[in-house]
Amino acid sequence: MREGIQAEKLAFIGAGYVGLVSGTCFAELGNRVVCVDRDADKIGLLRDSVIPIYEPGLEELVRCNQAAGRLSFTTSIGDAVREADIVFLAVGTPPLEGGDVDLSQVRDAARQIAENIDADKIVVIKSTVPVGTGRSIERLINEHSRSGAKVRVVSNPEFLREGSAIHDTFHPDRIVIGCEDPEAGERIRRLHEPLGAETLITGRESAELIKYAANAFLATKISFINEMANICEKVGADIGMVAKGIGLDKRIGPHFLQAGVGYGGSCFPKDTRAQLRIAEDVDYEFRILRAVIEVNRLQRLRFAQKIERAAGPVEGKRIAVLGLAFKPETDDLRDAPSLDVADWLIRRGADVIGYDPVAWARAAQQIPELAVTDSLEAALRGADAVVVVTQWESIRRMDLDWAKSLVARPIMIDGRNIWEPAEMAAKGWTYWSVGRPE
Numbered sequence: 001m002r003e004g005i006q007a008e009k010l011a012f013i014g015a016g017y018v019g020l021v022s023g024t025c026f027a028e029l030g031n032r033v034v035c036v037d038r039d040a041d042k043i044g045l046l047r048d049s050v051i052p053i054y055e056p057g058l059e060e061l062v063r064c065n066q067a068a069g070r071l072s073f074t075t076s077i078g079d080a081v082r083e084a085d086i087v088f089l090a091v092g093t094p095p096l097e098g099g100d101v102d103l104s105q106v107r108d109a110a111r112q113i114a115e116n117i118d119a120d121k122i123v124v125i126k127s128t129v130p131v132g133t134g135r136s137i138e139r140l141i142n143e144h145s146r147s148g149a150k151v152r153v154v155s156n157p158e159f160l161r162e163g164s165a166i167h168d169t170f171h172p173d174r175i176v177i178g179c180e181d182p183e184a185g186e187r188i189r190r191l192h193e194p195l196g197a198e199t200l201i202t203g204r205e206s207a208e209l210i211k212y213a214a215n216a217f218l219a220t221k222i223s224f225i226n227e228m229a230n231i232c233e234k235v236g237a238d239i240g241m242v243a244k245g246i247g248l249d250k251r252i253g254p255h256f257l258q259a260g261v262g263y264g265g266s267c268f269p270k271d272t273r274a275q276l277r278i279a280e281d282v283d284y285e286f287r288i289l290r291a292v293i294e295v296n297r298l299q300r301l302r303f304a305q306k307i308e309r310a311a312g313p314v315e316g317k318r319i320a321v322l323g324l325a326f327k328p329e330t331d332d333l334r335d336a337p338s339l340d341v342a343d344w345l346i347r348r349g350a351d352v353i354g355y356d357p358v359a360w361a362r363a364a365q366q367i368p369e370l371a372v373t374d375s376l377e378a379a380l381r382g383a384d385a386v387v388v389v390t391q392w393e394s395i396r397r398m399d400l401d402w403a404k405s406l407v408a409r410p411i412m413i414d415g416r417n418i419w420e421p422a423e424m425a426a427k428g429w430t431y432w433s434v435g436r437p438e
């Protein structure tokens with residue numbers, strides 16, 4: 001809890017991943033926060049402290065702040081907007097066919113703000129939005145303001161990662177504030193002061209672009225290391241060593257150099273395509289980013305094909321796919337590589353069973369032909385090949401002798417390079433991974 005700094009009254013519109021985590025963390029910092037969502041079921045659950053997403057530590061934090069009276073949930077955007085001094089927009093910005101960003105949730109929420117504000121307010125856009133959205137939303141709200149009250153729109157992009165969202169919110173590498181009005185920017189800077197993070201105050205357009213640039217650059221690192229991994233396989237080098245060797249150079253850094261099946265999730269795939277479209281809209285061909293996206297698509301396919309190289313034709317074979325969420329510590333399946341891999345195997349006639357400790361039930365809804373389980377043992381039993389897509393701790397810590405005793409054939413294709421090839425060979429596994437000598 002912060003001391004000596006005035007608490008603010010905040011409304012978060014959109015109680016999805018970002019709105020819920022960020023709103024809860026701001027309540028923990030001593031502010032009064034109301035989270036609004038148009039999804040009445042979600043709000044019903046949240047009122048009972050039931051968290052609709054899987055995010056470690058979130059439930060306890062929500063519960064504490066609700067009990068302390070700092071955090072509440074409502075479906076009434078009107079009440080929330082009228083009560084708050086600062087309104088955060090954290091609604092979804094999903095992709096449209098062709099890569100454009102669907103801004104309908106942002107615009108709907110803006111119209112609702114315009115109908116309900118009764119005094120001048122600051123509106124903060126946390127959702128990831130194309131350049132120029134802050135300007136157009138400010139205009140939209142002010143032109144439609146029923147009471148005549150005005151808003152100043154500040155861009156404040158979110159950089160949290162799923163699975164470590166609370167840690168990321170309390171320990172951000174930086175806070176980015178994009179504003180046209182210095183006073184509004186200063187108010188948002190002060191709100192973040194207790195976090196003690198480096199704060200960059202800039203123009204609204206730059207802030208909006210920083211968000212896309214960050215995700216595009218991180219995706220570029222991943223596609224780069226995956227291409228290097230593919231070369232390693234051909235020349236007999238080890239991508240783990242190559243990544244370590246380049247990552248020790250401070251100008252490169254060690255992060256986001258983990259080769260594997262490629263990136264997935266709700267943001268990298270969506271935001272890279274959106275950035276490509278933003279460039280196209282200003283007649284610029286963003287060549288590197290186009291290649292990054294294509295490399296990522298091919299990396300999934302390459303991995304799926306590796307399964308047949310390791311295990312032979314998969315038709316009629318029982319294949320265990322371990323890890324379905326797009327990364328560990330989340331139940332998010334949006335654009336998860338596992339779904340493409342499972343789909344590829346199923347289309348080639350394999351009998352696929354997917355294991356995930358958390359996302360298993362959701363995965364069954366996405367691919368009806370996919371058998372799913374939250375039991376590692378059930379997945380491994382009788383498998384002709386084991387395919388690792390997501391490095392959950394339960395998979396990392398798996399006893400390899402126990403696993404070998406369950407499978408029909410000890411063949412492992414590891415898309416996350418969890419084990420050392422020599423260790424696997426010693427334990428009697430035929431082991432294929434990514435970017436290591438085959």
Ligand SMILES: NC(=O)C1=CN([C@@H]2O[C@H](COP(=O)(O)OP(=O)(O)OC[C@H]3O[C@@H](n4cnc5c(N)ncnc54)[C@H](O)[C@@H]3O)[C@@H](O)[C@H]2O)C=CC1
Pocket residue numbers: 013014015016017018019036037038039042077090091092093105106108109112126127128129158159160161162266267
């Ligand atoms: N998920 C993540 O890890 C991160 C997401 N972002 C960005 O943050 C934004 C939100 O992402 P998520 O939280 O994942 O989305 P989400 O889809 O999980 O949540 C959005 C929520 O907004 C609600 N909503 C939509 N329109 C509404 C309205 N008019 N009134 C009230 N509620 C409304 C929806 O019902 C939904 O619950 C996106 O722009 C995303 O790109 C940024 C960083 C991290």
Ligand SMILES: O=C(O)[C@H]1O[C@H](OP(=O)(O)OP(=O)(O)OC[C@H]2O[C@@H](n3ccc(=O)[nH]c3=O)[C@H](O)[C@@H]2O)[C@H](O)[C@@H](O)[C@@H]1O
Pocket residue numbers: 128158159160161162163215218222255256257258259260261262263264265266267268271326327
């Ligand atoms: O805009 C967003 O929504 C968020 O997108 C990512 O966060 P997230 O998608 O939650 O997860 P990451 O940890 O970045 O992983 C994304 C994907 O890249 C893959 N990845 C990551 C790192 C790596 O070295 N190699 C690799 O293949 C992961 O397996 C995963 O599929 C960014 O890291 C966040 O900063 C950003 O806020």
